[in-house]
Amino acid sequence: MSVEFLDPAPIAGCHKLKNISSGDKAFLPLKNFLKQEALYLHDEDITKTYVACFNVADDDPQRHKVVGYVSFTNSEVCFKEATLPEGLQGLKYQSLPALKISRLMVCSKHRDKGLGRVLMDFAIWMAIETIRPWVGCRLLTVDSKPEAIEFYKRYGFEMIDTPDNLNSDCPVMYFDLRSAMEEDDAALPESSDGEGRKVVSKEQIPVEEPAPDH
Numbered sequence: 143m144s145v146e147f148l149d150p151a152p153i154a155g156c157h158k159l160k161n162i163s164s165g166d167k168a169f170l171p172l173k174n175f176l177k178q179e180a181l182y183l184h185d186e187d188i189t190k191t192y193v194a195c196f197n198v199a200d201d202d203p204q205r206h207k208v209v210g211y212v213s214f215t216n217s218e219v220c221f222k223e224a225t226l227p228e229g230l231q232g233l234k235y236q237s238l239p240a241l242k243i244s245r246l247m248v249c250s251k252h253r254d255k256g257l258g259r260v261l262m263d264f265a266i267w268m269a270i271e272t273i274r275p276w277v278g279c280r281l282l283t284v285d286s287k288p289e290a291i292e293f294y295k296r297y298g299f300e301m302i303d304t305p306d307n308l309n310s311d312c313p314v315m316y317f318d319l320r321s322a323m324e325e326d327d328a329a330l331p332e333s334s335d336g337e338g339r340k341v342v343s344k345e346q347i348p349v350e351e352p353a354p355d356h
């Protein structure tokens with residue numbers, strides 16, 4: 143059976159967070175972050191979290207049940223002593239501004255149904271279309287858990303190749319937004335201005351209103 147998900151939406155009071163399951167104990171901090179901290183940090187503009195729910199009718203109780211999420215914060219990647227990929231060679235700087243995927247999780251009961259891809263496509267769209275054109279931001283980055291390294295590689299993320307990073311528990315991986323755009327110029331949306339700047343209105347990121355108290 144194919145499962146449909148709503149586009150990721152900013153976390154809000156109406157979202158039901160308690161049933162998400164982390165599966166392996168190693169991912170428990172990701173579940174606890176969602177339940178205990180994500181909404182507060184989102185409202186305080188410290189970490190922004192976008193949640194995915196099933197695409198069901200408005201009055202279906204499953205509608206606000208969160209089955210996956212991705213969180214972002216600002217970051218910087220330092221390439222000192224690392225091999226620079228071709229696309230970044232010739233730049234004057236060793237540190238580059240980045241959007242960081244600070245957390246990403248799909249409920250263990252709903253893995254392997256394409257939701258991880260939905261969240262990654264959303265992260266890449268967010269970085270390329272809504273942030274990079276307006277704020278200096280060259281990379282999308284993540285401190286990857288060992289279990290997810292191959293997952294990020296599928297999306298073109300590369301590892302900073304310093305010994306310290308390669309031996310770290312959560313090595314830094316990065317994705318060059320500009321190279322991705324050069325490879326895929328034809329895929330620029332019609333609403334962009336030809337330089338990849340898309341006019342984004344607030345309405346394009348849906349905000350769920352809190353459900354009324356009963």
Ligand SMILES: CC(C)(COP(=O)(O)OP(=O)(O)OC[C@H]1O[C@@H](n2cnc3c(N)ncnc32)[C@H](O)[C@@H]1OP(=O)(O)O)[C@@H](O)C(=O)NCCC(=O)NCCS
Pocket residue numbers: 169172245246247248249252253254255256257258259260284285286287289290291292293296
């Ligand atoms: C990693 C994770 C987000 C993937 O979510 P998912 O919903 O299972 O992924 P999808 O079903 O969308 O898979 C998309 C593709 O990635 C592949 N994939 C999924 N998990 C993978 C993994 N761990 N390693 C390599 N490939 C993986 C799938 O086979 C699929 O490939 P396809 O497009 O060729 O079919 C999910 O397994 C998860 O939440 N893991 C625990 C938390 C975690 O590790 N988070 C990352 C922290 S840095």
